[in-house]
Amino acid sequence: MNIFSGILNGLGEIWAHKLRSFLTMLCVMLGVVSMVVITGFVEGMFTSWSRNLSERGGLEKVSTGNTEPPARQEAIAKLSKGLTLGDALQLKRDLPPGFVVSPEYEVRTTLFRRGKRDWVRLQGVTSSILAINRYEVDRGRFFTDLELRDSANVVVLGTWVAERLFGRTENPVGQFIDINGQPFKVVGVLKHYELMFREWNTLRWKNDVAFIPITTGINKVGRNEKLAWINVQVDDVDRLNETVDTITNILATRHNGIFDFKVSTSEGELASFAESRKNSVFFAGIIGAVTLIVSAIGIANLMLASINERVREIGIRKAIGATGRNIFGQFVVEAVALSLCGGLLGMAVSIGAIEGLRAIVPAENAPVLSTSAFVVGFVFSVVAGVLAGIYPALQASKLDPITALRYE
Amino acid sequence: MEILRFDNVCKRYPMGDGVVNALVDASFTINEGDFVAILGPSGSGKSTLMHLLGFLDSPTEGGVYFENRRLEDISGTQRARIRAEKIGFVFQAFNLLPRMSVFGNAKLPLAYHSNPPPDADERVRKALALVGMDHRANHKPGELSGGQRQRVAIARALVNEPRIILADEPTGNLDSKTAATILELFEELNRQGRTIVLVTHDPKVAERTKRQIHVLDGRIARET
Numbered sequence: 021m022n023i024f025s026g027i028l029n030g031l032g033e034i035w036a037h038k039l040r041s042f043l044t045m046l047c048v049m050l051g052v053v054s055m056v057v058i059t060g061f062v063e064g065m066f067t068s069w070s071r072n073l074s075e076r077g078g079l080e081k082v083s084t085g086n087t088e089p090p091a092r093q094e095a096i097a098k099l100s101k102g103l104t105l106g107d108a109l110q111l112k113r114d115l116p117p118g119f120v121v122s123p124e125y126e127v128r129t130t131l132f133r134r135g136k137r138d139w140v141r142l143q144g145v146t147s148s149i150l151a152i153n154r155y156e157v158d159r160g161r162f163f164t165d166l167e168l169r170d171s172a173n174v175v176v177l178g179t180w181v182a183e184r185l186f187g188r189t190e191n192p193v194g195q196f197i198d199i200n201g202q203p204f205k206v207v208g209v210l211k212h213y214e215l216m217f218r219e220w221n222t223l224r225w226k227n228d229v230a231f232i233p234i235t236t237g238i239n240k241v242g243r244n245e246k247l248a249w250i251n252v253q254v255d256d257v258d259r260l261n262e263t264v265d266t267i268t269n270i271l272a273t274r275h276n277g278i279f280d281f282k283v284s285t286s287e288g289e290l291a292s293f294a295e296s297r298k299n300s301v302f303f304a305g306i307i308g309a310v311t312l313i314v315s316a317i318g319i320a321n322l323m324l325a326s327i328n329e330r331v332r333e334i335g336i337r338k339a340i341g342a343t344g345r346n347i348f349g350q351f352v353v354e355a356v357a358l359s360l361c362g363g364l365l366g367m368a369v370s371i372g373a374i375e376g377l378r379a380i381v382p383a384e385n386a387p388v389l390s391t392s393a394f395v396v397g398f399v400f401s402v403v404a405g406v407l408a409g410i411y412p413a414l415q416a417s418k419l420d421p422i423t424a425l426r427y428e
Numbered sequence: 429m430e431i432l433r434f435d436n437v438c439k440r441y442p443m444g445d446g447v448v449n450a451l452v453d454a455s456f457t458i459n460e461g462d463f464v465a466i467l468g469p470s471g472s473g474k475s476t477l478m479h480l481l482g483f484l485d486s487p488t489e490g491g492v493y494f495e496n497r498r499l500e501d502i503s504g505t506q507r508a509r510i511r512a513e514k515i516g517f518v519f520q521a522f523n524l525l526p527r528m529s530v531f532g533n534a535k536l537p538l539a540y541h542s543n544p545p546p547d548a549d550e551r552v553r554k555a556l557a558l559v560g561m562d563h564r565a566n567h568k569p570g571e572l573s574g575g576q577r578q579r580v581a582i583a584r585a586l587v588n589e590p591r592i593i594l595a596d597e598p599t600g601n602l603d604s605k606t607a608a609t610i611l612e613l614f615e616e617l618n619r620q621g622r623t624i625v626l627v628t629h630d631p632k633v634a635e636r637t638k639r640q641i642h643v644l645d646g647r648i649a650r651e652t
């Protein structure tokens with residue numbers, strides 16, 4: 021008996037026992053769905069996390085921020101002014117030439133424009149921020165080095181800030197807005213950033229910015245000269261640790277030994293994420309495997325029931341010339357056809373389930389449709405079908421034709 | 429030429445404390461071209477004998493030889509091949525597959541043939557036409573009368589053009605006219621050189637054959 025007619029025959033059997041077949045397929049289907057959805061969650065977490073990491077500067081970024089000095093230094097804390105533009109210039113001088121240094125100054129203030137207002141985190145920066153934090157100008161331009169030196173009143177807006185002040189249609193470039201009672205010229209608007217749409221956009225913060233030259237920020241807008249961050253981009257991830265040490269040394273000297281700053285990298289975050297990802301994949305695997313075992317047992321059970329019901333058929337086939345192998349093949353093909361149908365059904369349902377979950381689950385943790393999850397779920401279901409089909413098929417192939425024929 | 433030989437074959441079934449002697453010391457030979465009737469009352473062991481002839485069953489004692497080979501020397505797979513290619517079975521209880529069409533049922537032995545003939549469908553139609561069932565090819569066995577089912581079972585036995593046909597009460601459910609047609613068909617097949625073993629309890633049917641083996645309580649009473 022050839023494979024093709026075997027499959028046709030198997031499908032016929034499946035159709036002849038609709039309810040039983042449906043229940044079997046349900047087992048496989050649930051196995052596949054749970055596999056795909058669980059892996060989808062894990063993958064989704066990983067994708068959004070790694071995308072966010074790279075949009076924040078990736079692994080090459082070393083961040084230095086202000087912190088409370090340790091308790092033992094409390095008395096002498098006044099000896100340091102915190103991070104300053106001078107620190108950044110010193111770093112730029114002392115670090116290797118391929119490194120980018122980006123000082124960031126921050127003022128929380130309100131932007132005004134013809135009766136419209138917007139409360140933002142206004143950042144005083146240099147053009148280095150483009151390279152380190154991965155920003156691109158979409159319309160207009162970024163401010164020039166000349167404007168930086170002259171503390172010019174120019175501003176570059178993120179798309180959301182621009183939209184809130186100018187609406188969707190008006191072009192902000194070349195227009196003026198009001199910051200702290202001073203007119204600022206909008207010279208550019210940044211690109212719009214989006215990872216997944218609408219309120220799920222995990223990159224929304226990148227659109228909610230306004231940049232002015234750092235000199236303007238310190239001299240004209242803010243009340244002190246303490247920087248919020250000094251970010252450094254190394255040219256090679258291997259030099260990360262070495263750079264952390266260098267920065268710490270330089271700053272410790274400049275701050276008179278007061279440790280009122282903290283140097284950090286994304287490496288720790290990456291390691292802890294890799295760890296938790298490993299765990300999630302492991303647990304997802306266990307849950308998936310359990311579901312698949314359950315569905316395999318379901319298939320085996322239903323196949324055995326079907327064999328009991330078909331003792332006579334098996335006997336007739338054998339009496340007429342079927343070998344044990346023919347019978348074995350017939351039942352395995354049936355099991356595979358069943359689990360294959362269940363697997364396909366499971367894939368369809370998985371797509372629906374993931375789409376549905378994306379609507380309810382918060383964006384950070386939304387599952388994604390990953391091809392690998394599909395392949396794994398599908399292959400596993402078919403394997404479960406085959407494995408579950410083997411024992412019953414073996415039972416069937418060993419049936420004695422005479423007992424089967426005399427079976428009433 | 430000898431096809432099948434029984435050498436002091438016994439078949440016993442354990443039954444509670446004792447045993448049922450379904451067949452005792454049966455010895456006979458079936459040669460190429462034979463047309464044999466196995467005759468005996470109900471329960472005398474005819475079907476048991478038939479199953480042994482088609483090696484669906486193995487004897488408790490004694491030797492069964494097919495084409496001069498001991499049954500024990502023929503592997504399970506080879507036995508299946510022989511059944512598929514050289515033996516045509518007509519079972520007492522028809523034994524058609526209920527979910528398959530008449531056509532599918534009649535075609536079944538060809539499915540297990542080691543090299544199925546290219547004109548398989550044509551052969552099936554011819555076999556069905558021979559028993560007058562070609563007009564019901566697409567029906568399910570459940571939609572047929574007992575006699576019609578029997579004729580489909582006969583068509584199934586003919587389709588692989590077997591060397592030997594083993595038929596258990598092939599006319600048991602048929603009216604005398606159809607029965608006569610079937611018997612004529614068997615006679616014709618025998619004239620063409622096919623060996624036929626026909627089980628019956630009806631002496632009138634047995635008369636049509638060339639040779640009769642009388643079975644009584646599991647023993648071969650006499651041969652004529």
Ligand SMILES: Nc1ncnc2c1ncn2[C@@H]1O[C@H](COP(=O)(O)OP(=O)(O)OP(=O)(O)O)[C@@H](O)[C@H]1O
Binds near residue numbers: 442448449469476
């Ligand atoms: N599996 C079995 N276990 C016990 N006894 C059996 C078994 N199979 C057959 N027998 C017995 O063997 C004897 C012969 O049975 P068999 O079916 O060969 O009779 P038969 O001649 O074909 O009868 P009929 O004309 O009614 O078909 C019977 O007494 C029957 O009860």
Ligand SMILES: [Mg+2]
Binds near residue numbers: 474
């Ligand atoms: Mg009988």
